[in-house]
Amino acid sequence: MEVVLRDGxxxxxxxxxxxxxxxxxxxxxxxxxRALSQADVAALKQAxxxxxxxxxxxxxxxxxxxxxxxxxxxxxxxxxxxIEWHDRIWPKE
Numbered sequence: 001m002e003v004v005l006r007d008g009x010x011x012x013x014x015x016x017x018x019x020x021x022x023x024x025x026x027x028x029x030x031x032x033x034r035a036l037s038q039a040d041v042a043a044l045k046q047a048x049x050x051x052x053x054x055x056x057x058x059x060x061x062x063x064x065x066x067x068x069x070x071x072x073x074x075x076x077x078x079x080x081x082x083i084e085w086h087d088r089i090w091p092k093e
Contacts, residue, residue, distance in 0.1 A: 002083040003028065005074065013082070014057065014069050024076045031060070032068040040066055 001013040014029040033041060044064045051057065060067040 003030070004080045004082070005078050006080045007078075011072060017071065025073055026076065026079070027071055027073045029069050030072055032070045035066045035068070036064065040064060 003011045003013050005011075011028075011030040012033065014031055016026065016028045018027040019025075033044075036044065044067060047063045051063075057063070060069055
């Protein structure tokens, strides 16, 4: 899943950690791809296409040795839209 913010920033979403309706904020975990070359990203995409269970997403190093993640906190109104590239491993809830 990809999250796009109003400022144009785009993040590949790992998971949503928390939503707080009182403060109208979301904390989500993103894949940190900054250390990956284009060839690394291509290899990672292939590895992700082979995943059939969310449990296989951790630890990140199992998918690619340079892969990491980070947490992002934003207000609800900062999110412009989301793209669900693959829905087969998302929780039903």
